[in-house]
Amino acid sequence: MEKKEFRVLIKHCFLIGKNTVKAKAWLDKHYPDSSPGKSIIKDWYNEFKRGRVDTKDAERSGRPKTAVTPENVAKIRKMVLADRKLKLKEIADASKISESSVFTILDEHLDMRKLCSKWVPRLLTPDQKQQRIDASETCLSMLKRNRTDFFRRYVTMDETWIHHYTPESSRQSRVVAGESRPKRPKTQISAGKVMASVFWDAHRILFIDYLEKGKTINSEYYIKLLDRLDRVIKEKRPHMAKKKPLFLQDNAPCHKSMATMVKLSELRSQKAPPRQEISIK
Structure with missing residues (x-):
């Protein structure tokens, strides 16, 4: 479930009178693998107490990311699906946008991360x-x-x-009182x-x-x-x-x-x- 959807559920818990502890327990029960943390729930409760009614992201100052457009997102998705071993620089050169914008698209819009030299979805679709x-x-x-x-x-x-x-376990490596540690060859991790x-x-x-x-x-x-x-x-x-x-x-x-x-x-x-x-x- 996405962050925006969890915010709506947090607002629902707030409106029906649940405190943050009960709201956290309820979310953990129904969404054990992806429920938000205590601090996030408390922050949104404080926002609602101050009179906030929406659950959208607040406007941020700074230069807008003009390169992160639906067209570029679609273009980079096709490039990555065609060759998952592409590097950030190669994608940036091919799409004519900065590497930071490419990373933003891969991370925030396509939910992908680098794994074993291949771009893979971070979560199941x-x-x-x-x-x-x-x-x-x-x-x-x-x-x-x-x-x-x-x-x-x-x-x-x-x-x-x-x-x-x-690898030797902690119990196996334990030394009995009065005995010296037995000598053993060094484990070669590689x-x-x-x-x-x-x-x-x-x-x-x-x-x-x-x-x-x-x-x-x-x-x-x-x-x-x-x-x-x-x-x-x-x-x-x-x-x-x-x-x-x-x-x-x-x-x-x-x-x-x-x-x-x-x-x-x-x-x-x-x-x-x-x-x-x-x-x-």
């Missing part, structure tokens, strides 16, 4: 949120309809980084890591794939994992010979590429939105 709601409701409906059958057919996957060392793709169902892990050093998970690589998944399911889950597995995957680029969708179609899958059921046979 309304479409992405709705896709997750639809997927969750679909799975919940299937679970309620036949709980046993759902868990027999449900298969999912995820990727995770595995480091080449195991020892490296490997990407693991884990496929599992309600019973156990089906298989784990470790990405070779120097390679990346692209559509071609992921398609081979789907072929392997198909073989493993036929081998380890013979009860799925007649009923299709319910395969759930996220919306990573290689998972939703055209080549991957074609492969899923070849495996007699049903195309579905990210985080929704995809049947493979």
